[in-house]
Amino acid sequence: MCGIAGIIYRDGVTHPIGEEMTRMLQSMKHRGPDSTGYALYREAPNGGLVMRYKLADANTSRDFEFEDRLRRHRWEVESRLAALGATIHQVEEETPYAFRVTFDFDGELKLLADLVEDIPEAEVLSLGKSLEIVKDIGDAESVHDVYGLSRFQGTHAIGHVRMATESEVDIAGAHPYWAYPYSDVAVVHNGQLTNYFYWKRRLERAGRRFMSECDSEIIAVYLAEEMSKGATLEEAMHKSLDELDGVFTYIAVTKDELGVAKDELAAKPLVLYESDELVALASEEIAIRQLLDHEIETYDPYEREVLVWKR
Amino acid sequence: MEALGQLAGERRITYDARGLAEPDAEAPRIAEIDGDKARFDARELTTRTINLELRRLLYEEGIGEVEIDNPMSRHSLGVGILRRCKITFNGSLGYFGCGIIDGPEVHIRGRVGWSACENMMSGVVIVDSNAGSLTGAAMRGGDLVVKGRVGARTGIDQKGGTIIVLGDAGSMTGFMMQRGRMIICGDVGAGLGDSMYDGTIYVAGKVKSLGIDCVPGAWTDADTELIERKFRVYGLGTPPEFQKFVCGKVLYNYDSLEPAEKKLVI
Numbered sequence: 093m094c095g096i097a098g099i100i101y102r103d104g105v106t107h108p109i110g111e112e113m114t115r116m117l118q119s120m121k122h123r124g125p126d127s128t129g130y131a132l133y134r135e136a137p138n139g140g141l142v143m144r145y146k147l148a149d150a151n152t153s154r155d156f157e158f159e160d161r162l163r164r165h166r167w168e169v170e171s172r173l174a175a176l177g178a179t180i181h182q183v184e185e186e187t188p189y190a191f192r193v194t195f196d197f198d199g200e201l202k203l204l205a206d207l208v209e210d211i212p213e214a215e216v217l218s219l220g221k222s223l224e225i226v227k228d229i230g231d232a233e234s235v236h237d238v239y240g241l242s243r244f245q246g247t248h249a250i251g252h253v254r255m256a257t258e259s260e261v262d263i264a265g266a267h268p269y270w271a272y273p274y275s276d277v278a279v280v281h282n283g284q285l286t287n288y289f290y291w292k293r294r295l296e297r298a299g300r301r302f303m304s305e306c307d308s309e310i311i312a313v314y315l316a317e318e319m320s321k322g323a324t325l326e327e328a329m330h331k332s333l334d335e336l337d338g339v340f341t342y343i344a345v346t347k348d349e350l351g352v353a354k355d356e357l358a359a360k361p362l363v364l365y366e367s368d369e370l371v372a373l374a375s376e377e378i379a380i381r382q383l384l385d386h387e388i389e390t391y392d393p394y395e396r397e398v399l400v401w402k403r
Numbered sequence: 404m405e406a407l408g409q410l411a412g413e414r415r416i417t418y419d420a421r422g423l424a425e426p427d428a429e430a431p432r433i434a435e436i437d438g439d440k441a442r443f444d445a446r447e448l449t450t451r452t453i454n455l456e457l458r459r460l461l462y463e464e465g466i467g468e469v470e471i472d473n474p475m476s477r478h479s480l481g482v483g484i485l486r487r488c489k490i491t492f493n494g495s496l497g498y499f500g501c502g503i504i505d506g507p508e509v510h511i512r513g514r515v516g517w518s519a520c521e522n523m524m525s526g527v528v529i530v531d532s533n534a535g536s537l538t539g540a541a542m543r544g545g546d547l548v549v550k551g552r553v554g555a556r557t558g559i560d561q562k563g564g565t566i567i568v569l570g571d572a573g574s575m576t577g578f579m580m581q582r583g584r585m586i587i588c589g590d591v592g593a594g595l596g597d598s599m600y601d602g603t604i605y606v607a608g609k610v611k612s613l614g615i616d617c618v619p620g621a622w623t624d625a626d627t628e629l630i631e632r633k634f635r636v637y638g639l640g641t642p643p644e645f646q647k648f649v650c651g652k653v654l655y656n657y658d659s660l661e662p663a664e665k666k667l668v669i
Contacts, residue, residue, distance in 0.1 A: 356593075357575075358554065359555075361535065361536065376497060377497055378477060381476045390514055392533070392535050392536060394554070395574045395593070
């Protein structure tokens with residue numbers, strides 16, 4: 093089933109979006125208890141880059157060499173960043189297997205991501221100037237507590253609770269998906285893409301990598317590809333309605349925008365609330381009500397609707 | 404049994420919007436009762452305890468009119484009420500609100516999510532704002548009035564009763580409709596009345612496209628009488644001009660062939 097949510101503030105200041113998105117996602121835990129993920133946006137300090145990556149999963153079997161391997165692989169990541177000319181400012185160990193690195197780097201992000209992911213079991217979860225993707229197994233409150241999301245102040249966010257149907261219950265199968273190798277683009281999706289393998293082969297031939305067997309990963313890369321050719325987020329999302337096949341409602345987000353698209357059958361739910369201060373949307377209104385304690389006016393967008401808001 | 408009790412005691416029960424995580428919940432008994440009327444605040448209650456309190460008032464206390472404040476868009480509220488009574492929700496409901504009801508008059512002062520009034524048998528439900536998709540799915544009787552807009556597949560598999568929508572309706576409205584009436588005052592999306600078997604759909608606004616086997620129908624005095632009566636009963640003002648749509652009855656399921664003969668034809 094899965095549940096998706098998004099929130100974007102229009103008042104130009106930061107808000108506790110880590111805390112708020114947690115409340116939204118936890119209220120939809122019944123839509124997907126397997127894993128929870130966030131794409132959170134805030135300006136990286138000093139205009140630098142921020143990368144979140146993982147070297148294992150919470151449920152990776154712990155053999156005798158597990159901790160030693162993690163240490164070696166972490167050292168290898170930092171060495172490779174330094175060898176590429178990146179200036180590392182800070183490395184935070186969020187969990188024993190998930191890390192957050194802030195650094196300065198002027199080179200090609202694809203090369204950097206490829207070099208990191210060349211290390212066994214390493215996966216770059218997000219890379220950009222403002223995007224940070226946090227995802228792990230468990231419900232929203234568990235992930236929130238482990239990753240200290242109560243401290244996260246930002247401008248906009250999307251989130252996902254997953255009921256796994258087509259791929260493994262692990263971090264690679266959890267949403268949101270970063271649009272490798274484009275910075276600051278992420279997607280959460282509720283539904284199924286039926287021409288997934290077609291698009292996966294096509295994008296792989298164009299040099300894109302996919303870290304999961306999850307159909308949703310396609311959407312993020314597809315949109316970023318279109319945007320790299322000059323399309324706006326809204327234009328790319330409109331095009332996706334004709335080129336992606338299946339039932340879907342997805343939320344896409346960039347450093348300045350948040351958009352939602354529904355397929356031509358409107359088969360997957362989405363409730364939308366819009367005010368001068370913020371736009372909040374979720375698979376169920378009960379999630380939006382976690383932010384707004386009073387009665388609100390909401391509606392379901394119709395089939396083939398694409399809506400985009402700027403922060 | 405003791406071991407089972409210990410197991411139950413060790414369960415980690417957390418809030419669940421569906422109410423399934425509270426198998427042992429009891430009615431909170433917080434309603435203020437005044438003669439035949441009762442009212443309670445649902446803000447701090449869970450889905451299950453709201454429904455337990457509502458059922459206690461209706462079935463144990465014999466109350467005829469219940470008002471519920473702050474339903475907070477919770478799912479599955481007011482489901483399975485099978486008696487004549489009045490229920491008012493002062494706020495919005497989530498999914499599956501007022502499903503499988505038989506008799507009550509319900510007023511929702513807010514919005515409802517997907518699948519409101521699914522399998523409704525009789526009674527009246529008035530929604531002051533918008534409704535999600537699958538509104539009135541498989542509805543069998545009674546009147547459902549939505550004063551805002553509705554999502555996709557409104558009245559899917561409708562088997563009776565009347566659905567009135569003052570705003571727009573989404574795609575596949577009246578999909579596989581079998582009986583009953585639908586009155587849409589706004590525009591409707593693609594595939595209106597797709598694969599309908601019977602029943603009547605009235606549309607005042609634009610129709611994006613008709614579904615398979617849905618065709619314009621001939622207007623009669625009975626149509627005028629029905630619409631004027633419904634608008635008068637619910638105080639909806641002067642009805643606009645409507646187009647009427649019915650089933651063309653040309654699909655394979657209306658032919659006269661026996662199953663064995665169909666095989667030969669196919």
